[in-house]
Amino acid sequence: MRIPQSDLLAVLRNYNPWWQNQPLPDLPNWKRAAYYKIAAWAAEPPAGRALLLSGARQVGKTTLFLQAIQELLDQKIPPGNILYATLDHPLLKLAGLEQILEAWQEREPRREGPLYLFIDEIQSAKDWQTWIKHQVDFHKGQRRIAVTGSATPLVTENQESGVGRWQTIKLATLSFYEYLQIRSEPVPTLPQIRSLRQLFDWKESNFQEVSHVARPIIALFHEYLLRSGFPQCSTISSITLSQKLLREDIVDKVLKRDMTALFGVRRVLEIEQVFLYLCMHDGGLLDLQELCQSLELKRPTVSNFIDLLEATHLIYRLRPYGYGKQILRAKSKVYLADAAISPSTLLKGKSLLDDPIALGQAAETAFFKHLFTRYYDQTLGFSYWQNKKKEEVDLIVDLAGRRTVPFEIKYRSPNHTKTKAFPAMQEFCQNQKIEKGYIITREIDDFKTLQLSENLRIQKIPAALACYWLGQSEIDRL
Known part of the structure; x- marks a missing residue:
């Protein structure tokens, strides 16, 4: 379903305050062990792979993503090169991944360097495995994609389409x-x-x-x-x-x-x-x-x-x-x-x-x-x-x-x-x-x-x- 771009951008601006030079909401000062794995991936994805952060609901996946985004901003990565979206939001889920990317790219022209895509609850997207496969295969080095999922089938169903396309971090509750x-x-x-x-x-x-x-x-x-x-x-x-x-x-x-x-x-x-x-x-x-x-x-x-x-x-x-x-x-x-x-x-x-x-x-x-x-x-x-x-x-x-x-x-x-x-x-x-x-x-x-x-x-x-x-x-x- 085609969603008016103005509606999409209104939602995305709320999730991406750095586009307007606004700070992120308060984040914990202390970082979990999984954060350093995400930061290492963001610095240099192994073989250009995407990242899948898998774990139960409310286990802290979104917080880890926002901490990683804050680190990128501290490293002077252009704010417009970073996108965060959650498919838990009904409008973003209805629009789908391609419409979200279109709205982002028209609102925030690309600056020099790679693009960073952080997508929460990817299992809500249709054919998400194929989408990641294409992103990894056709945008090598240009797009660094990290996604979260609250359901294991997203790493078992149609697994052949994702072989070699992502690395997985399994996030349990706090130690x-x-x-x-x-x-x-x-x-x-x-x-x-x-x-x-x-x-x-x-x-x-x-x-x-x-x-x-x-x-x-x-x-x-x-x-x-x-x-x-x-x-x-x-x-x-x-x-x-x-x-x-x-x-x-x-x-x-x-x-x-x-x-x-x-x-x-x-x-x-x-x-x-x-x-x-x-x-x-x-x-x-x-x-x-x-x-x-x-x-x-x-x-x-x-x-x-x-x-x-x-x-x-x-x-x-x-x-x-x-x-x-x-x-x-x-x-x-x-x-x-x-x-x-x-x-x-x-x-x-x-x-x-x-x-x-x-x-x-x-x-x-x-x-x-x-x-x-x-x-x-x-x-x-x-x-x-x-x-x-x-x-x-x-x-x-x-x-x-x-x-x-x-x-x-x-x-x-x-x-x-x-x-x-x-x-x-x-x-x-x-x-x-x-x-x-x-x-x-x-x-x-x-x-x-x-x-x-x-x-x-x-x-x-x-x-x-x-x-x-x-x-x-x-x-x-x-």
């Missing part, structure tokens, strides 16, 4: 470290750990000293599990209001708006029921038969709903470790995108802290998210493992075939890790000839290295410290 920075919480001075493997070289006195100094971050970690890593929610002082905002502005909008607008879902009540079931089983194995029986839904319907929840970044799925038909038929493990989604959606409030099982699930979800955020682009995948006794190694990271790293999360009670047995960890490491593993603990003083056997050392790390260091670190390996 524990980022949460503390954004809230300006007073944090004790802790040593910087560039790799969790460094801890195997520590002396007992190092563990004792850090345990003593780090004790205040446990309460902050629990607040993080309650407030969430969604930027808007994390800055609200009231935990009750924070959870209300998460439930209403993030979860409900995805379930009741995006599912209909993006995927044509009409059975909104049923997909909401499936999501509530997953909230009650966060971090657990997904028993599709039990889920179908509990909700009286057919298996294909439930499988489709779970695919859509994963596509909109509300959940992650892990397959069991290994290969073959037996593994393909095995149950998946499901994690929510953020530890606070379950207590917020189920209206638990602060009662989460009084429920050892639920608190343990929240800590495991948070730890997985930190691992995923730091290593998704360097791994062959994340998985879990069970022995014949159903004893489990919760998380296994396969670092691009170089090394397999197992983790068990033991957070359900203060005495849950006092034993030195850990039979699942020992069996898995023995079978796979792995010499180092990790136990993620609850108590701040449950922090030490154990020699479980001649060929196996285990590093016990309190969850709050592990998440803090994973969020702080810019390392590329564990």
Whole structure:
């Protein structure tokens, strides 16, 4: 549909105040780790590729784009060479990408240097993959295109049209470290750990000293599990209001708006029921038969709903470790995108802290998210493992075939890790000839290295410290 150019420009001027030499709205002074990846792309796109910033709604994608734009303006890039548009706006969505570009180019004649296009919620554009392909192929070096998307299908459907045309940054919710920075919480001075493997070289006195100094971050970690890593929610002082905002502005909008607008879902009540079931089983194995029986839904319907929840970044799925038909038929493990989604959606409030099982699930979800955020682009995948006794190694990271790293999360009670047995960890490491593993603990003083056997050392790390260091670190390996 053809939209009058004057109407388009009226909208674009509001989103691009720099065209009229006006400052951007207040932006956070502190920058997330993903910002530096975007800035590096803007300076020199690898092989001329576009950039895809993929993540859930309200996770901070727009803020990162505006911070990147501010950096370009500080570098004296001509303001007219920079366009920002969001296809969440109904008029821009109706106009389409080509009309938006036409209006921009007629309003702001090109100056010397490349053009920078920042497009939010690209999945709302028709044939967006083909559009990016043409832009990259026919405007090499002239246009640098960065887009965001809140749905995974935009990187899976028609993938062949985009092969080699864009690089992807997957943006999760705030890490524990980022949460503390954004809230300006007073944090004790802790040593910087560039790799969790460094801890195997520590002396007992190092563990004792850090345990003593780090004790205040446990309460902050629990607040993080309650407030969430969604930027808007994390800055609200009231935990009750924070959870209300998460439930209403993030979860409900995805379930009741995006599912209909993006995927044509009409059975909104049923997909909401499936999501509530997953909230009650966060971090657990997904028993599709039990889920179908509990909700009286057919298996294909439930499988489709779970695919859509994963596509909109509300959940992650892990397959069991290994290969073959037996593994393909095995149950998946499901994690929510953020530890606070379950207590917020189920209206638990602060009662989460009084429920050892639920608190343990929240800590495991948070730890997985930190691992995923730091290593998704360097791994062959994340998985879990069970022995014949159903004893489990919760998380296994396969670092691009170089090394397999197992983790068990033991957070359900203060005495849950006092034993030195850990039979699942020992069996898995023995079978796979792995010499180092990790136990993620609850108590701040449950922090030490154990020699479980001649060929196996285990590093016990309190969850709050592990998440803090994973969020702080810019390392590329564990």
